[in-house]
Amino acid sequence: MDTHQRAKNMALARGEMLSFIILCLILLRLEAQLQFGFYDSICPEAESIVKDEVSKAVGANPSFAAALLRMHFHDCFVRGCDASVLIDSTSSNTAEKDAPPNTSLRGFDIxxxxxxxxxxxxxxIVSCADILAFAARDSIVLSGGLSYQVPAGRRDGRVSTAQETNGNLPPPTFNIDQLIQIFTLKGFTQEEMVTLSGAHTIGVSHCSSFSSRLYNFSSTMSQDPDLDPTYGAELMQLCPQGSTTNSGLIVPMDPYSPNSFDTAYYNNVLANQGLFTSDQALLSTDITAGQVIEYANNTDIFYADFAAAMVKMGQIEVLTGSLGEIRSNCRVIN
Known part of the structure; x- marks a missing residue:
């Protein structure tokens, strides 16, 4: 074989290898994509069954809507949306659900x-991770929010450790810079952070999550000066000093329409009646404060933005294709 033919063969081999690599990348990209209507042919009843279970639970206790929405958020922000938050602890492993930020999660039975x-x-066929994504959407709709399509095809993770919640779930004490940083790490813009904060328009909180704003804010003042004094006095009545998570005392995050998915949350923030430090922090910059004002005055824009942000959140580090598994019991790895 002459030098010219040998070079030609090498070029062909390189071309074939490049084509193979490109094909693999295309297939990998397709495998990693979620799909709208993923279960239409393989389990047509999937979404309707989840909706029925959520509807029964929320009908009996409206607060479960916020609980399921929060569970999806807490799942996606740790290891991605892989239902790892549902896995039970064992004698050899403390799972995510037993980490301090998650011990107040509810709705596992649903x-x-x-x-x-x-x-x-x-x-x-149907993954626990997709059930969580559907349940969050259904919870929003049942509370009065906008419906949206949920792309599916997630698979369930096989790892769940309490330690991994550290640094991944924003606590209610975060300031604006800390909020922006943690949401940026998850791939969200500052605007999407403000949008997703609107989830606090439904649900309840334990007194221990905000009591520091009432009784021991700093060395020079007992109460957070950014908290409306009248609202602060009401919270002190509901949450006597020393209240803990174990006391069972809870208050609505939106005192005016706690079970309605609306824009009251943003009006509350503007009135210095955001329950958490992280809520009131949204007024800390001109840009975030401007978005709070916009949402307070335009429900349609908030609804549309929130739906889009939820779809994006549901795609954080998902497992698809042959990755992970489909758990037969959401609490236990197969």
Missing amino acids: VDGAKSRLEEVCGG
């Missing part, structure tokens, strides 16, 4: 109920 029914209808 997910279990949906999963049990789905396994009867189409076993081994």
